[in-house]
Amino acid sequence: MKLSDIGEFGFIDRIARNYPAGDASILKGIGDDTAVIPFSGNSVILLTTDQLIEGFHFCLDTIDGRKLGWKALAVNLSDIAAMGGTPIGFVLSLGIPAERTSVKFLDNFYQGLYWLGNKMGVELLGGDTSEGGERFIINISLLGKACKDKVVYRDGGQDEDDLYVTGRLGDAALGLKLVEAGGKQKFAGKLLDRHLTPMPRIREGKLLAERKVANAMIDISDGLLADLNHILVQSKIGAEIELSRLPLSKEFQVRAGEYTDNPLSLALGGGEDYELLFSVSSDKRGEVARLSRELTCPLTRIGRLSRHINGVVLKDENGRTKKAAPVGYDHFKTLKDLQKEK
Amino acid sequence: MKLSDIGEFGFIDRIARNYPAGDASILKGIGDDTAVIPFSGNSVILLTTDQLIEGFHFCLDTIDGRKLGWKALAVNLSDIAAMGGTPIGFVLSLGIPAERTSVKFLDNFYQGLYWLGNKMGVELLGGDTSEGGERFIINISLLGKACKDKVVYRDGGQDEDDLYVTGRLGDAALGLKLVEAGGKQKFAGKLLDRHLTPMPRIREGKLLAERKVANAMIDISDGLLADLNHILVQSKIGAEIELSRLPLSKEFQVRAGEYTDNPLSLALGGGEDYELLFSVSSDKRGEVARLSRELTCPLTRIGRLSRHINGVVLKDENGRTKKAAPVGYDHFKTLKDLQKEK
Numbered sequence: 001m002k003l004s005d006i007g008e009f010g011f012i013d014r015i016a017r018n019y020p021a022g023d024a025s026i027l028k029g030i031g032d033d034t035a036v037i038p039f040s041g042n043s044v045i046l047l048t049t050d051q052l053i054e055g056f057h058f059c060l061d062t063i064d065g066r067k068l069g070w071k072a073l074a075v076n077l078s079d080i081a082a083m084g085g086t087p088i089g090f091v092l093s094l095g096i097p098a099e100r101t102s103v104k105f106l107d108n109f110y111q112g113l114y115w116l117g118n119k120m121g122v123e124l125l126g127g128d129t130s131e132g133g134e135r136f137i138i139n140i141s142l143l144g145k146a147c148k149d150k151v152v153y154r155d156g157g158q159d160e161d162d163l164y165v166t167g168r169l170g171d172a173a174l175g176l177k178l179v180e181a182g183g184k185q186k187f188a189g190k191l192l193d194r195h196l197t198p199m200p201r202i203r204e205g206k207l208l209a210e211r212k213v214a215n216a217m218i219d220i221s222d223g224l225l226a227d228l229n230h231i232l233v234q235s236k237i238g239a240e241i242e243l244s245r246l247p248l249s250k251e252f253q254v255r256a257g258e259y260t261d262n263p264l265s266l267a268l269g270g271g272e273d274y275e276l277l278f279s280v281s282s283d284k285r286g287e288v289a290r291l292s293r294e295l296t297c298p299l300t301r302i303g304r305l306s307r308h309i310n311g312v313v314l315k316d317e318n319g320r321t322k323k324a325a326p327v328g329y330d331h332f333k334t335l336k337d338l339q340k341e342k
Numbered sequence: 343m344k345l346s347d348i349g350e351f352g353f354i355d356r357i358a359r360n361y362p363a364g365d366a367s368i369l370k371g372i373g374d375d376t377a378v379i380p381f382s383g384n385s386v387i388l389l390t391t392d393q394l395i396e397g398f399h400f401c402l403d404t405i406d407g408r409k410l411g412w413k414a415l416a417v418n419l420s421d422i423a424a425m426g427g428t429p430i431g432f433v434l435s436l437g438i439p440a441e442r443t444s445v446k447f448l449d450n451f452y453q454g455l456y457w458l459g460n461k462m463g464v465e466l467l468g469g470d471t472s473e474g475g476e477r478f479i480i481n482i483s484l485l486g487k488a489c490k491d492k493v494v495y496r497d498g499g500q501d502e503d504d505l506y507v508t509g510r511l512g513d514a515a516l517g518l519k520l521v522e523a524g525g526k527q528k529f530a531g532k533l534l535d536r537h538l539t540p541m542p543r544i545r546e547g548k549l550l551a552e553r554k555v556a557n558a559m560i561d562i563s564d565g566l567l568a569d570l571n572h573i574l575v576q577s578k579i580g581a582e583i584e585l586s587r588l589p590l591s592k593e594f595q596v597r598a599g600e601y602t603d604n605p606l607s608l609a610l611g612g613g614e615d616y617e618l619l620f621s622v623s624s625d626k627r628g629e630v631a632r633l634s635r636e637l638t639c640p641l642t643r644i645g646r647l648s649r650h651i652n653g654v655v656l657k658d659e660n661g662r663t664k665k666a667a668p669v670g671y672d673h674f675k676t677l678k679d680l681q682k683e684k
Binding site for chain 2: 001002003004005006008011012014015018030031032034035037039040041043045047048049050051053055056057088089091092093094095096098099100101102103104106107110124125126127128129130131132133134135137139141143145
């Protein structure tokens with residue numbers, strides 16, 4: 001049996017089954033945005049890791065060193081944000097094709113890391129560099145901290161919770177389509193930046209956790225439906241999404257139609273938005289609205305959780321509903337997924 | 343300027359210069375075996391990361407999944423050992439060539455991780471998997487802890503300290519030569535295991551730190567002389583090594599001569615022994631001897647540190663001395679190094 005037969009999520013399930021968190025001292029092992037490890041008193045350590053491989057996660061033709069450094073750190077910061085934690089610092093491994101990589105490119109890469117790290121108060125703590133062969137390989141592991149009783153997990157979703165997202169959906173996926181089309185057109189820069197230099201929602205995640213607003217939370221890296229599915233499976237619940245409520249940027253509304261017959265599918269299934277998806281008890285709508293103003297960040301109610309729904313139901317503006325198949329980016333099944341989508 | 347022009351250590355120096363540990367709350371950033379981050383009270387967090395890339399760090403023809411899993415974790419554990427810390431758990435990133443990687447191989451890999459993790463009390467906390475392309479890519483980041491005032495750094499070496507190593511030197515490098523020669527001969531298995539499944543010196547490092555025996559410590563991953571050089575640079579001191587004191591296994595003594603005219607060069611320069619190199623005040627020789635018995639682990643005095651020596655001096659059994667050029671494995675300068683060694 002080849003790995004491509006069981007796919008990424010099948011493989012992760014297999015590992016989680018075979019190696020359950022055995023040590024009672026570890027609060028969360030495999031299966032949330034970060035690991036959560038009690039350290040002392042009410043403090044917990046958060047640890048997350050993300051790997052970016054040239055040709056699969058980025059393409060050196062379309063991203064410069066600075067943006068690549070930014071993005072490599074951003075995707076990790078987004079995981080800490082999704083737990084409501086505070087990032088501390090990170091270690092970095094690089095596999096570098098030494099013969100074709102310029103020191104200038106690497107300097108830019110570190111500058112991008114440093115820019116975002118500085119903004120977010122995190123520091124480069126150490127790392128490992130070696131020859132990478134054919135591909136530029138980046139691995140960042142990011143350390144964070146939180147209060148034990150304020151961490152927000154994926155499994156905290158409650159019946160009739162409202163579902164919210166930060167920011168806008170689909171811009172990153174549309175940005176990628178623009179890159180692929182070689183686009184220099186209107187809004188291309190802005191949408192591209194949403195793809196290349198996402199701003200992790202650290203402040204948003206922290207306030208949602210500290211004020212005990214969010215019951216369940218995850219970051220949207222694989223696409224809204226795919227990441228929502230993780231909350232649903234772990235919270236043992238279903239959800240309804242109101243399509244007319246999905247927050248779409250002006251740029252998205254103007255440009256998406258040129259690249260797809262179904263712009264909503266980009267907002268529902270396109271990955272790499274790095275927004276936060278979270279559930280909140282419906283009696284806290286006022287609190288969420290106040291928080292949105294305080295953060296100057298859109299927090300948009302897009303649906304609800306329900307014990308009476310199995311999986312995800314999509315409701316259109318006319319109130320018609322249909323079942324959604326959870327679709328995400330499976331690294332080991334990409335071709336099959338693409339064929340399915342067609 | 344290509345990366346291959348400045349080499350791995352030149353590159354690391356450049357990064358450490360450009361991005362010095364800025365946050366006063368971090369005790370050690372780049373430049374020791376692990377990062378050391380104060381957490382609460384007298385506790386510090388240790389964090390280290392190591393990347394293994396197929397074709398550069400291992401070859402799938404000569405290592406099975408179980409041993410590869412073991413080794414990937416062992417090299418990280420060795421870094422925690424070198425600080426005198428206690429490992430807690432790790433996150434794992436895999437880049438997997440999905441079409442040619444069997445689920446059986448991956449199961450074996452995780453089994454190897456699990457075996458050693460179990461022995462050392464550390465747990466898989468999470469990770470990231472994706473398509474790797476041409477090469478199998480492994481990255482582990484290992485979390486540990488220690489008491490703030492007991493951590494042993496590379497920069498603690500004192501004038502006239504004795505220099506010690508745990509275990510034996512050169513076996514791993516000889517094991518690699520045997521692998522390359524396709525050897526099934528006498529002791530091949532034992533030497534190969536020293537290369538493929540090194541046993542990290544967690545217990546040894548911990549006791550050396552807790553009892554405040556070691557002043558400076560590092561693990562030997564790049565070779566005795568290369569790693570000694572890190573202690574010397576950071577402690578601003580020189581060293582004398584007594585060649586007749588280098589601890590060589592019986593197997594090494596029997597077999598090394600077949601593969602090299604200069605077996606001592608394997609013990610001095612061969613990497614991947616994952617033993618600990620540490621310095622101790624010379625009035626503690628009795629204490630080290632007792633510790634060696636308690637640990638049932640050879641702790642061999644191989645030389646001394648001295649403010650009056652510049653770099654490293656090698657002393658042979660007749661008392662003749664010569665200067666050693668520090669030689670290590672530089673991932674970006676491999677070819678040049680090899681040519682220099684010839």
